[in-house]
Amino acid sequence: MWGGIGAVLVSAVGFTLIATELGGRTDVLVLARDVPAGHVLTAGDLRSVEVAAEAGVVSAADRARVLGRQARVPLVAGSLLAMGQIGERADFPPSGWSQVSLAVETGGAPPELARGERVAVLPGPSSDGGFAEKDAEGKAPAAVVGTVTGVKAPESASGVRVVTVLVETGAVRRAAAFEHPRIVVLPAVGREAP
Structure with a gap:
């Protein structure tokens, strides 16, 4: 009986590791609330989620790099954070x-x-x-x-x-x-x- 439970446990862990590798899922930063352009990002503005993300989104491991930087454009709650959306100054509203x-x-x-x-x-x-x-x-x-x-x-x-x-x-x-x-x-x- 214990051998069967051990086999199931090992299989489940193995499946999870394989699914994670195949799915390309990674922890990335998502906006926890709406953020206006010019707002300085704080820890409360961001949360991390595990998704199959494209290049360009900010990894949860890079949280320290984005805290204290300004939103260059308005950011909407639930959207993935990209490095191009933050900077030293707001680029919003656009020219014209x-x-x-x-x-x-x-x-x-x-x-x-x-x-x-x-x-x-x-x-x-x-x-x-x-x-x-x-x-x-x-x-x-x-x-x-x-x-x-x-x-x-x-x-x-x-x-x-x-x-x-x-x-x-x-x-x-x-x-x-x-x-x-x-x-x-x-x-x-x-x-x-x-």
Whole structure:
């Protein structure tokens, strides 16, 4: 009986070692939470997982090399960390782009709005039911298209959410001038609506 249990145990250990070798799995660093560009990485920002990873991701053994360095771009919780995403300074926003923060009232954006979504920012209605701002032809201003880089929940049930959107620098003034901005989620680039 003991010989059978020993054989099973040896087989299980052997199988695990072979599966690990064949699977190419290694411990790598993953973001434990969302990290904005410019944030200095701390131990609480990272966790390690065992995955079959491609070259370029940071090994868990290199944790000490990345702690204390800045995120060059916004990093999303659950994503694998790559060396190109961290450095001595933030490279975000990229040249020609800017972030604009908007105070979005209740009902002005989908409740599940999240970082990374492609959106259109539209002017909301003014108190008289029209638009607070019109172009030279008397039409409502055009939407500003961008990508959500942050969503801060309201402090109260009737409060506003602060939504930060990455937009082309030339559109910042227009987006920031919308009195009661509305946010519409657009299909991801390359995907059509069902």
